[in-house]
Amino acid sequence: MDINPFGILQDFLAHCFYKYGAFVSRHPNPFIFGPIALTLFLSLGILNVEVSDDLRFLYSPENSLSRFEYQIHQEFSGDSVNSSLIAVALEASDGNKNMLRKEIADTIRDLIRF
Structure with a gap:
């Protein structure tokens, strides 16, 4: 049973x-x-609901070097917007306005790798 x-x-x-x-x-x-x-x-x-899509503040610890560096950036530049994009302007040092030269392209590529 x-x-x-x-x-x-x-x-x-x-x-x-x-x-x-x-x-x-x-x-x-x-x-x-x-x-x-x-x-x-x-x-x-x-x-x-407040949408936050800031990578620096969502995915980095509160005491991270990235936040510390950004705080210094804000103090230096007075920037109040947290942009994760950095723009670099290049100008040829020899006075030649043509930026489409191989040595300039190599320098830019090295800068991007850095």
Whole structure:
């Protein structure tokens, strides 16, 4: 004879779910409109969402060298916008306006690698 130790628990749960189903079938409105009202109410929280996509502050520790260097950059430049992009302007030192020379391109490539 097989003994099912969960038989009593299964019978109890089946009885509870039957009673719950009967209650829901007699009073369907709260189970239809309640979740809708709760969803609408909780959706109001979207008005307080602030999107932050700054890589320096999302993925670096609070005491990281990157944050320290950026703080120095802000103090030096007065920049209040945290931009992760750095622009470098190059000018030929020999006075030649043509930047499309091989030695200039090699220097730029070396600078990018650095």
